[in-house]
Amino acid sequence: MKKQILLGLMLTASLAGSAQDYSGTTFNDRIGHGKDSVEVINNFSLYREAFKEKNYMEAYDYWKAVLEKAPLSQIRIYQDGAILCENILMDKDVDAAKKEEVFNTLMNMHDTRIKNLDALNSFATKVTHTTRGNILGRKAYDYYCFAPKKDNEEAYKIFQSGIEDLGENVDAYILYYFIECSYNRFNANKDNVEYREAFINDYMNCNDVCERLLDEAKSYPAEVIPANPESEDSTEWEERVVLAPEAQKIIQNYQPTLDKCNDLFVKSGAADCETLTKIYSTKVEEAKKDLATLNGILKILQNFSCDKSDLYYKAADYAYELNKTPNAALGKASKLLKAGDTSGAMKYLEEAISLETDPAKKGKTAFVIAQVLYSRGNIGGCRQYCNTALRYNPSNGKAYLLIANCIVRSASGDHLQKSYYYCLATDKCLKAMSVDPSCAGQANRQMASYRNGFYPKSEAFFQGIKAGQTVTVMGESTKLRLR
Secondary structure (H helix, E strand, C coil): CHHHHHHHHHHHHHHHHHHCCCCCCCHHHHHCCCHHHHHHHHHHHHHHHHHHCCCHHHHHHHHHHHHHHCCCCCCHHHHHHHHHHHHHHHCCCCCHHHHHHHHHHHHHHHHHHHHCHHHHHHCCCCCCCCCHHHHHHHHHHHHHHHCCCCCHHHHHHHHHHHHHHHCCCCCHHHHHHHHHHHHHHHHHCCCCHHHHHHHHHHHHHHHHHHHHHHHHHCCCCCEEECCCCCCCCHHHCCCEEECCHHHHHHHHHHHHHHHHHHHHHHHHCCCCHHHHHHHHHHHHHHCCCCHHHHHHHHHHHHHCCCCCCHHHHHHHHHHHHHCCCHHHHHHHHHHHHHCCCHHHHHHHHHHHHHHCCCHHHHHHHHHHHHHHHHHCCCHHHHHHHHHHHHHHCCCCHHHHHHHHHHHHHCCCCCHHHHHHHHHHHHHHHHHHHHHCHHHHHHHHHHHHHHHHHCECHHHHHHHCCCCCCEEEECCEEEECCEC
């Protein structure tokens, strides 16, 4: 009893302090008056004690009473409530009737928080301040995962509302469960074109958010740790790239989400080129005078590797006739590349760059040109367009990796002189990882293959050549590496 009284006094002080931030209201305004306020304090104390011990069933009734009597008492009751209810709903020993009651209470808790959002945010800290979209996202997740009777349609509506409110700031777990929910809707209605289109659009939106945030991770500077061949720890014998903590957090959250979304989409079979052709053939004809719709269709066909189809070329031709847009020019280029007309395609690719206003998209097209030139054996031209791509988008790690391969293919001279090229190519791979962490796997594979081109230590020793000395090749300096 003494412990409860002490906890009650502590709670009173805590609530009274935060109440001052709520438009001048008093403590009693926040938790009720007289007998009710004492009851709230006691229930809060009892639920918090049980909650700390993870006795969620014991805490539930006390917590629910606080929520009902004093929804403005503290933001903590909503944070604890989600954890408490979800744990009860996952408990196999809890009967179905109790779970249904707890689920309904959980949904009501989210609605209560939205109803009182402005008031709650008025005394929230930076950490506890939230938005309607955040709450709807969590409600959608809870509905989707814990509803006694699965209803993908209702969950989908809540997800859509939350994501619409959040815009680009959607948590990774919300994105994944949303796309899974959209997939389940489509999977249950595969013959319905409307559901298929909705799933394709949802996937593209989720993909865009993940890729945007992963691109953002590239903006955080990475640290290149030099090799230490004298170390007893073999992991220090090679140069390493250490990502900034902020970048690591983004990648840890959104890369797996992007991978899962991609895997689910591939599994769905929703957007193979044959299916997309069936869906959009009529739409292309109907929209041949509608540039916005044509550009939207071109984007979808490009995203799902259907940019070598007759439908894509037709849509691109229509779009190009209406207006010379970047997408239309890319479509014309793709058609000519398929026909083997590289020089004709290059004209439209260069036109796409000149028409584009987004630097990142300019860089993407420049990189496409670099890849075309590399495949045709034009190494000098490839490097030139890789550098153009990097000028527009300095975080394009793949451009550095392609430059590395160009350098290796340019290697000439005796064994020692050729090794300089492999050392410089390794520098480019390290640079690729530092600006674009997502290409680390490919960079490491390329560097592993380049090591065979390093000059051997056994020969260097007798010639007085040491690792780490500066050498120049192709007008650039690099440090000598030995194997």
